[in-house]
Amino acid sequence: xxxxxxxxxxxxxxxxxxxxxxxxxxxxxxxxxxxxxxxxxxxxxxxxxxxxxxxxxxxxxxxxxxxxxxxxxxxxxxxxxxxxxxxxxxxxxxxxxxxxxxxxxxxxxxxxxxxxxxxxx
Amino acid sequence: xxxxxxxxxxxxxxxxxxxxxxxxxxxxxxxxxxxxxxxxxxxxxxxxxxxxxxxxxxxxxxxxxxxxxxxxxxxxxxxxxxxxxxxxxxxxxxxxxxxxxxxxxxxxxxxxxxxxxxxxx
Amino acid sequence: xxxxxxxxxxxxxxxxxxxxxxxxxxxxxxxxxxxxxxxxxxxxxxxxxxxxxxxxxxxxxxxxxxxxxxxxxxxxxxxxxxxxxxxxxxxxxxxxxxxxxxxxxxxxxxxxxxxxxxxxx
Amino acid sequence: xxxxxxxxxxxxxxxxxxxxxxxxxxxxxxxxxxxxxxxxxxxxxxxxxxxxxxxxxxxxxxxxxxxxxxxxxxxxxxxxxxxxxxxxxxxxxxxxxxxxxxxxxxxxxxxxxxxxxxxxx
Numbered sequence: 295x296x297x298x299x300x301x302x303x304x305x306x307x308x309x310x311x312x313x314x315x316x317x318x319x320x321x322x323x324x325x326x327x328x329x330x331x332x333x334x335x336x337x338x339x340x341x342x343x344x345x346x347x348x349x350x351x352x353x354x355x356x357x358x359x360x361x362x363x364x365x366x367x368x369x370x371x372x373x374x375x376x377x378x379x380x381x382x383x384x385x386x387x388x389x390x391x392x393x394x395x396x397x398x399x400x401x402x403x404x405x406x407x408x409x410x411x412x413x414x415x
Numbered sequence: 416x417x418x419x420x421x422x423x424x425x426x427x428x429x430x431x432x433x434x435x436x437x438x439x440x441x442x443x444x445x446x447x448x449x450x451x452x453x454x455x456x457x458x459x460x461x462x463x464x465x466x467x468x469x470x471x472x473x474x475x476x477x478x479x480x481x482x483x484x485x486x487x488x489x490x491x492x493x494x495x496x497x498x499x500x501x502x503x504x505x506x507x508x509x510x511x512x513x514x515x516x517x518x519x520x521x522x523x524x525x526x527x528x529x530x531x532x533x534x535x536x
Numbered sequence: 537x538x539x540x541x542x543x544x545x546x547x548x549x550x551x552x553x554x555x556x557x558x559x560x561x562x563x564x565x566x567x568x569x570x571x572x573x574x575x576x577x578x579x580x581x582x583x584x585x586x587x588x589x590x591x592x593x594x595x596x597x598x599x600x601x602x603x604x605x606x607x608x609x610x611x612x613x614x615x616x617x618x619x620x621x622x623x624x625x626x627x628x629x630x631x632x633x634x635x636x637x638x639x640x641x642x643x644x645x646x647x648x649x650x651x652x653x654x655x656x657x
Numbered sequence: 658x659x660x661x662x663x664x665x666x667x668x669x670x671x672x673x674x675x676x677x678x679x680x681x682x683x684x685x686x687x688x689x690x691x692x693x694x695x696x697x698x699x700x701x702x703x704x705x706x707x708x709x710x711x712x713x714x715x716x717x718x719x720x721x722x723x724x725x726x727x728x729x730x731x732x733x734x735x736x737x738x739x740x741x742x743x744x745x746x747x748x749x750x751x752x753x754x755x756x757x758x759x760x761x762x763x764x765x766x767x768x769x770x771x772x773x774x775x776x777x778x
Binding site: 315319322323324325326328329332333335336337338339340341342343344369370 | 436440443444445446447449450453454456457458459460461462463464465490491
């Protein structure tokens with residue numbers, strides 16, 4: 295029948311929810327080098343609203359945006375994983391999880407980089 | 416077989432594209448009174464990237480957000496038309512279109528309020 | 537001050553709303569050649585719910601999907617305009633508008649192809 | 658510095674990704690009792706494309722849709738957690754995770770219900 299999740303497993307589940315939410319809410323947003331900063335800020339603040347989410351850091355790669363636009367007649371493109379680096383910190387009960395998203399072989403790979411027990415405040 | 420669209424009809428089509436894009440890109444975004452301003456800014460700047468879009472004004476009703484949250488155990492909710500007022504100006508060839516979105520009877524109603532020919536610069 | 541929109545201008549606005557909605561609701565959806573058909577069906581039926589929308593036809597290019605996946609280690613990709621052909625028919629008052637979306641120079645171009653007055657039933 | 662994730666923690670992270678993806682990709686989709694079934698099917702097949710995702714079951718509550726529409730002049734509404742029940746099975750290395758989403762106190766609560774080690778095939 296399986297076991298109920300431990301605190302650290304639930305913390306990892308919560309981290310995953312935030313990554314999936316972030317990616318699929320904002321993928322497809324029209325973006326240009328000029329509008330990237332306001333979008334970074336909105337993504338960070340919106341996902342930080344979600345439960346157990348301590349901090350979100352979003353970097354949209356404006357050099358990569360400029361490279362894509364240099365080969366296009368358009369002045370903007372759509373946000374995809376190609377342009378996104380993300381770091382998220384989750385705290386759930388006594389557990390802290392740090393996870394990141396980076397492009398790997400053209401795929402926006404999401405990974406947990408650290409699971410740690412902390413002293414509960 | 417029907418006619419090709421006139422400039423004013425295409426301008427109205429472009430206005431519709433922007434409203435549909437804005438609504439369905441950002442509906443569902445986690446939002447709180449504290450994060451509303453960064454989201455307004457990102458929505459405006461992202462949609463202004465789209466062709467023929469002169470200006471976008473977005474107002475998220477933080478009072479309405481606070482009212483919803485006062486009746487909830489959650490500290491945030493999801494962006495829906497219930498919280499959104501939008502104005503968009505389109506210029507296409509010699510035509511200027513102004514359109515707005517407001518809540519009417521619980522439905523986020525999108526309307527063209529003005530179609531005008533201007534002197535082309 | 538500009539003029540109130542005519543029926544044909546409003547019909548074109550409504551067509552634009554449907555295209556913007558369709559694109560920004562479903563762009564980013566995980567898709568493979570095997571899952572393309574159910575997604576086509578869901579997109580058509582969901583957008584046909586919207587007001588004044590008589591018919592929606594969606595074609596996801598499974599050959600193009602297969603080509604992209606052949607160069608990747610992944611078994612799916614994200615829905616973008618690169619894979620989408622769409623036709624929409626709008627009826628508003630006495631006006632019928634037909635509009636289409638196809639890829640042009642790498643950009644998912646949305647165009648009105650016909651505006652026609654019909655006998656109201 | 659924290660630890661690298663275990664297989665079971667990564668399996669839980671993967672489960673979270675699928676729930677966040679599913680919810681934020683499809684929230685806001687126009688839906689009616691008549692179009693619910695095609696949307697259920699598309700959601701299931703699209704998310705099953707994602708890595709380590711063995712099975713997805715989606716149930717859209719058409720009775721709840723009908724109740725909302727009975728109090729409205731509209732013939733459709735937008736998909737939200739209010740109408741959604743979801744079950745997802747993840748297999749990652751030797752771990753199987755089962756997770757569910759149901760409405761609890763008005764909030765679409767996502768929970769892991771079982772973590773289990775299986776014999777690797």
